[in-house]
Amino acid sequence: MTPSPHDPADVDAIFRNHGLRVTSQRRRVLAAIGRLQHTTPDQLSREVDGDGGDALPLSTIYRNLDTLTELGVVAATRLTEGAPTYHLDQHATHLHLVCNGCGAITEAPLAVADELAEAVYDRDGFVADLRHLPVHGWCARCAPGRTEIPDQGGTDQHDHTHQHRA
Amino acid sequence: MTPSPHDPADVDAIFRNHGLRVTSQRRRVLAAIGRLQHTTPDQLSREVDGDGGDALPLSTIYRNLDTLTELGVVAATRLTEGAPTYHLDQHATHLHLVCNGCGAITEAPLAVADELAEAVYDRDGFVADLRHLPVHGWCARCAPGRTEIPDQGGTDQHDHTHQHRA
DNA sequence: TTTCGTGCAAACAGTTTGCAATCCG
DNA sequence: CGGATTGCAAACTGTTTGCACGAAA
Numbered sequence: 001m002t003p004s005p006h007d008p009a010d011v012d013a014i015f016r017n018h019g020l021r022v023t024s025q026r027r028r029v030l031a032a033i034g035r036l037q038h039t040t041p042d043q044l045s046r047e048v049d050g051d052g053g054d055a056l057p058l059s060t061i062y063r064n065l066d067t068l069t070e071l072g073v074v075a076a077t078r079l080t081e082g083a084p085t086y087h088l089d090q091h092a093t094h095l096h097l098v099c100n101g102c103g104a105i106t107e108a109p110l111a112v113a114d115e116l117a118e119a120v121y122d123r124d125g126f127v128a129d130l131r132h133l134p135v136h137g138w139c140a141r142c143a144p145g146r147t148e149i150p151d152q153g154g155t156d157q158h159d160h161t162h163q164h165r166a
Numbered sequence: 167m168t169p170s171p172h173d174p175a176d177v178d179a180i181f182r183n184h185g186l187r188v189t190s191q192r193r194r195v196l197a198a199i200g201r202l203q204h205t206t207p208d209q210l211s212r213e214v215d216g217d218g219g220d221a222l223p224l225s226t227i228y229r230n231l232d233t234l235t236e237l238g239v240v241a242a243t244r245l246t247e248g249a250p251t252y253h254l255d256q257h258a259t260h261l262h263l264v265c266n267g268c269g270a271i272t273e274a275p276l277a278v279a280d281e282l283a284e285a286v287y288d289r290d291g292f293v294a295d296l297r298h299l300p301v302h303g304w305c306a307r308c309a310p311g312r313t314e315i316p317d318q319g320g321t322d323q324h325d326h327t328h329q330h331r332a
Numbered sequence: 333t334t335t336c337g338t339g340c341a342a343a344c345a346g347t348t349t350g351c352a353a354t355c356c357g
Numbered sequence: 358c359g360g361a362t363t364g365c366a367a368a369c370t371g372t373t374t375g376c377a378c379g380a381a382a
Contacts, residue, residue: 021356021361041346057364062347064362078244083346097292106292112285116301119278125306126263126272135282136298140291187336187381207371223339228372230337249371 018071025056029064033074033088038105040083041065077132079105095133101142108135184237191222195230199240199254204271206249207231243298245271261299267308274301 011030012022020026032047033039039047041061049055065086068074076084079098085105094107113130120126137143177196178188186192198213199205205213207227215221231252234240241255245264251271260273279296286292303309 023356023362025363059348060363097286097290097294099292100295106290108286108289108292112289113279113282115281116279120263120274120301120303123274123278124263124272125309126265126274126301126303127309128263128301128303129266130301132302134300135286135292135294135296137286137292137294143291143293189337189381191338226338
């Protein structure tokens with residue numbers, strides 16, 4: 001069985017099993033991702049910096065993010081405008097609902113997209129990876145104001161221009 | 167009845183109707199997007215540069231892309247790692263299948279995601295904007311080699327995706 | 333003529349890389 | 358000890374911005 005990143009004891013094994021060294025930086029990065037659930041590299045950097053130890057340079061954050069991604073321990077998705085969002089891969093048993101209004105990110109079970117997966121497979125033989133699917137739109141709170149999605153023309157003055165957000 | 171970006175005559179109207187000026191740069195950018203169907207800012211830049219006129223600085227490309235996006239004439243999606251992909255919004259009556267293997271981008275009708283839209287609406291009151299949905303995965307050609315999607319870190323319970331029909 | 337839009341260069345954000353010092357195994 | 362990692366700074370890509378000039382209306 002694959003060791004779980006949730007269990008601090010197993011974390012080391014994950015690295016060792018791949019012939020990689022266990023360093024405090026790696027432990028701290030992985031722990032911080034676990035705490036944040038989903039995070040961009042610089043949020044992660046701040047989280048790691050606040051865990052009591054020394055601050056880690058961004059380059060180390062990035063390198064470890066890459067390593068962890070290669071190991072399949074974490075995965076990235078582009079949910080927002082700026083930096084990609086990383087999360088534990090084992091936590092990726094859902095897809096993301098990203099609100100264009102308030103920026104809120106909700107999770108929904110993969111099952112909601114089962115039909116989609118089947119449809120594109122039947123149509124094109126395309127094997128969809130739903131785990132990282134970012135579904136944009138408007139959450140229950142933001143939708144009321146601007147519900148008209150299915151307007152193709154471009155007549156409507158959408159003003160979801162750009163949002164700063166966090 | 168919004169004027170259509172496809173009709174060169176109407177293009178000017180689109181701008182004027184919004185109190186914006188008609189410049190050769192704007193015409194050329196819009197025309198190039200129409201030709202390319204979907205494009206990143208720098209592909210677009212090269213396309214514009216090759217249309218016979220003077221080269222346009224990237225900043226002009228970006229500014230016009232922003233303007234056109236605000237007008238609802240074009241829309242952007244993040245399909246690949248690097249830069250976002252722009253396309254005419256009226257052409258956005260489909261979602262994108264992005265192959266992780268070869269990078270190919272295929273289009274599929276929005277209808278394949280109808281159930282998804284309904285499901286998330288029922289669950290969370292989330293109004294999905296499927297027009298820009300980037301579905302990652304493996305195309306028919308690339309899938310065979312690496313079909314096991316639903317594995318990775320987690321104990322995979324369900325594993326739909328690749329098993330509907332052999 | 334009055335602005336708006338363009339061109340250019342400098343500033344930015346996010347990410348990658350080279351290299352010497354450091355630490356794990 | 359010896360190679361894998363780190364820290365730091367410099368390089369890079371993609372994008373934005375300030376400002377003076379040129380051009381639509």
